[in-house]
Amino acid sequence: MKRSNFASLLSVSLVFIFLPLFNGGLAMAAGTSDGSEKWGYVQVRPKAHMFWWYYKSPYRTEDPNNPWPIILWLQGGPGASGVGIGNFEEVGPLDSFLKPRNSTWLKKADLLFVDNPVGTGYSFVEEEEVLVKSDEEAATDLTTLLIEIFNRNETLQKSPLYIVAESYGGKYAVTLALSALKAIEDRRLKLIFGGIALGDSWISPEDFVASWGPLLKDVSRIDEKGLIESNSLVEKIKQQIANGKLKDATETWSDLEDVIGTNSNSVDFYNFLLDSGMDPVSTTAAELVRATPRKRYSRYLDSLKTSPGENGDIDLLMNGAIRKKLGIIPNNVQWGGQAGLVFEYLAGDFMRPRIKEVDELLNKGVNVTIYNGQLDVICSTKGTEAWVEKLKWEGLKTFLSIDRKPLYCGGKGTKGFTKSYKNLHFYWVLEAGHFVPVDQPCVALEMIGFITRSCVYKVKDDMKKQKWKITN
Structure with missing residues (x-):
């Protein structure tokens, strides 16, 4: 199988390209000399600049009968960086110590990370007022980005694109999918659309907050008093x-998190087996209690700047070695510097459900996959099952009636369950919290292979031979 040779992160040959956009703005792109990586900015609107980073898989094939897929990863938040967190913390080729990740999703697809919406990660706005205020506005910007990237590249146009989202990214995913399908129908976007995957996604805030008290009471994390207070x-x-x-x-959602924290002795909202602060990829309890939503989430972002276990500090990485490697980040832009504002401007859409959009996609025949970590609280499996049952899709009754099949991966024991009917697919992932690819990398990798249909490829476990490294 053909594999590319990847240049080291700090010794790349950069080629800068400035191209006119369809909306009259400019795009700037750069990349490695061997074409294995490309990245750049797209001015999606005046004074609004979105950053993207594309990795070509070393396992990519050019089989017209089995086209190699591309995954667009959308991080949550609002305000979390896909280029930073999704890439270096979860599924990209390197971890935040810049060591090869054996479970990288490049084994199953090319990867496209985007700092979405504008103001997130390396993306930035020149004026605060141009930040997005709704999921639909974010989808419009993302569609502009896809038009810029795909319409100019015939090779990418032959690959099906799968949108994979985590947390709040699920709301972006469903609105983007509908926007992209409309652009394809109008012949403004040259793209094969493969489907979407919603990982622990904030699709129905009402169903999730309603699940918190009963779930935590069932696992003995809060008592009856805490349940009554939270239900109120x-x-x-x-x-x-x-x-x-x-x-x-x-605002009341923020108050509810305070009540849950107080009554549970600061449970980790991303893994109910832990206290906040025990897992660096999650939150710090003392900082979150009594915080406003903006402060609460900005501190959550701060907690994500340290990777799980003994990995490196992602904040230093993104504003240091990676910034230097990319070579196009403006001097006045700091990775994550506008994240708090992103959350603040979306506060009016944060609690808006997007169940109707999932229904629309299912009715259009789009493949929709839902996956959830067993130990998650904030986007609990209990809450996900509740909003799925509200779908009006004609196949729902049959989907709910069929049996699940067990999942096994990398050793003994059940790792999860799955079931599918027509174009709706669900994965229950055991022993995983909010960040499924971190907690269950083997299951996540196999699952994404089935979602993108790249499981037909037999890939040897030799990513460490690739030149995903940094040189000093």
Whole structure:
């Protein structure tokens, strides 16, 4: 199987290209001399600049009967960086110590990371007022980005694109999918659309917050008093959502997290077996209690700047070696510097459900995969199952009635369950929290192979032979 030779991160030959955009702006791109990596900025709107980074898989084939897929990874938040967190913390070729990741999703697909929406990661706005205020606005910007990247590259046009999202990224994914399909239909976007995968995704905030108390009571993390207090705030949130007071619902969501934290001795919202602060990829309890939503999430982002275990500091990495390697980040742009503002501007859409959009995609015949970590709280499996049952899709009754099949991966014991009917697929991933690729990398890799249909390829486990490295 053909493999590319990857240049080292700090010794790359950069080629800078400035291209006119369809909306009258400019795009700037650079990459490695061997073409294995490309990255750049697209001015998606005046004064709004979105950063992307594309990796060509060393296992990519050019078989017209089995076209090699591309995964667009969308991080959550709002305000978390796909280029940083999704790439170096979860599924990219290197971890944040710049060591090869054996479970990289490049074994199954090319990877396209985007700092979405503008203001996230390396993406930036020149004026605060141009930050997006809704998921639809984010989808429009992302569609502009896809038009710029795919319409100019005939090779990429032959590969099916799969949108894989995590957390709040699921709301971006469903709105983007509908926007991209419309652009394809209108012949503005030259793209084969493969499907979407929603990982622990914030599709129905009301169903998730309603699940927190009962779930944590069942696993002995809160008591009856905590359940009563949390359920009281859940009813308030439901009423606020029903009345269209979504910003108020976001504020009450913050109060609910405080109540849960107080009654659970600061449970980790991303893994209920832990306290906040025990896992560096999650939150720090003392900092989150009594914080406003903006401060709460900015501190959550800060907690993500240290990788799990003994990995390196991702904040230093992104603002140091990676910034130097990329060579096109403006001097006044700091990775993650506008993340808090991104959350603040989306506060009015944060609690808005996107179940209807999932229904639309299913009815259009789009392949929709849902996967959830067993130990997650914030986007719990209990909450995910609740919103799935609200779908109006004609195949739902049959989907709910069929049996699950067990999953095995890398040793003895059940690792999860799955079931599918027509174009809806669900994976229950055991012993995983919010960050499934981190907690269950073997299951996640096999799962993504089935989602993208790249499981037909037999890939040897030799990624360490590739030149994914950094030189001093």
